Amino acid sequence: MLHVLLVSVILPSLLHAELVIPQDLTPLNSPEGQALLFGAQPRDDYFQLSQHFVTQINSAFCGIASSVTVLNALRVPRPRQDPRSELNSTRYAYFTQANIFTNQTEKVVPKAQVLDEGLSxxxxxxxxxxxxxxxxxxxHTSPNVTLEAFRSAIVQGLAAPDTFVIVNFNRDALDVSQYNVHLC
Known part of the structure; x- marks a missing residue:
């Protein structure tokens, strides 16, 4: 069985396409950011996930977009595209923010509820x-968790085979709290 570790943490996020990165943070697409990435251990998950990153299609789908990214990176059965979809082909098996909802997920939380409230x-x-x-x-990490304990939990998840980590960032520290999203 393949695993996903979900972590809730109160730390600033480093990524958002519409936001200017504050000067005290390092953008991944800068030489310094790339040096940090290539010097990090473990880092293998980044390369497996990055080819599947998607932007959430609405403000409630941060968890859904993260799930699509992770499920496409895992070696799990993928759904075939609906031939009536905009892709008009069933030969591509790939999770999307539309087909990730199944009869089984409806039992967990209905799609209508996710559209309205998102997912905890x-x-x-x-x-x-x-x-x-x-x-x-x-x-779930409390606001009182030490940085060392947080890092240890993340590194343990990243180092485990067939395991990806989804982190929920509270962006209040960047004064952009309207953008609370998950990050793979």
């Missing part, structure tokens, strides 16, 4: 587990 990390863990061959765990 607890619900996201169960939502992901509703997909074939996927197990997930939820780890």
């Amino acid at each position: 990390l607890e619900d996201l863990a169960v939502f992901l587990s509703a997909h074939q061959d996927v197990g997930s765990a939820f780890l």
Whole structure:
């Protein structure tokens, strides 16, 4: 079984396409950011995930977009595209923000509720587990967690084979709290 570790943490996010990166943060697409990435261990998950990154299609789908990214990176059965879809082909098996919802996920949290409220990390863990061959765990860190304990939990998840980590960032520290999203 493949696993996904979901982590809730109160730390600033480093990525958002519409935001200017504050000077005290390092953009990934800068020489310094690339040096940090290539010097990081473990880093293998980045390369597996990055080819599947998607932008959420609405403000409630941060967990759904993260799930699509992770499920496409995992070696799990993927749904065939609806031949009536804009892709008009069934030969491509790929998770999208439309086809990730199944009869099993509807039992966890209905799509209509996700559209209205989004997903908590607890619900996201169960939502992901509703997909074939996927197990997930939820780890919530309190505001009092030490940086060392947080890093240890993340590194442990990243180092585990067939495991990806989804982190929920609280962006209040960047004064852009309207953008609370998950990050793979």
